[in-house]
Amino acid sequence: MEPEFWHDKWRRNEIGFHNSEPHPLLVQHFGALVLEKNSRIFLPLCGKTLDIPWLGQQGFQVAGVELSELAVQQLFANLALEPEVEDLGPVKLYRTEGIDIFVGDVFELTREVLGTVAAIYDRAALVALPEDVRRRYTAHLQNITGCVPQLLITFEYDQRLLPGPPFCVSSDEVAQHYQGQYRLTLLDRVPVPGGLKGKCAADELVWLLGTPSAA
Secondary structure, three states: OOHHHHHHHHHOOOOOOOOOOOOHHHHHHHHHHOOOOOOEEEEEOOOOOOHHHHHHHOOOEEEEEEOOHHHHHHHHHHOOOOOEEEEOOOOEEEEEOOEEEEEOOHHHOOHHHHOOOOEEEEOOOHHHOOHHHHHHHHHHHHHHHOOOOEEEEEEEEOHHHOOOOOOEOOHHHHHHHHOOOOOEEEEEEEEOOOOEOOOEOEEEEEEEEOOOOOO
């Protein structure tokens, strides 16, 4: 899936993946990460999600990465904030107090540029990527964050009924990507009201990827 696919989605405002409120499953389960206040949370492929101001309201700092500069501009406009913008080569940094959003390809974001984070919240990143990219993505995510704990939300449904994105990421696949470095706990499984895109039955799963195991 080429970057132009997502740029076109934002230009056309075809952003059904954008929620008009903080994600209820984040609100319900974020506490499972057990983080100290003012910890820095990393949101890959963050768009202009309202999860960002919600996390800020809870007393946390946010770092995100997003391919679409238009999405990032809309994020700060919606928050009535004027960010500082810095060109860091492969990526740009949009920054205000407590919020750092990198604009560019997530695979161009290095550990040094990202900086230290205490946890990852992945709601719409893993499920947005086709199968042949997901393994590279999960390895990269672990590399640039040092395998910090993660709250991960995925979809399970019959992929034959809907091409995606969002894509089906089965429980077995989550284990294949992460069980070597994390303790995996399924916190919740809830049906998607009305089905995914109104077309097929689906469940939304919430995973806690805990402190890296000694294995």
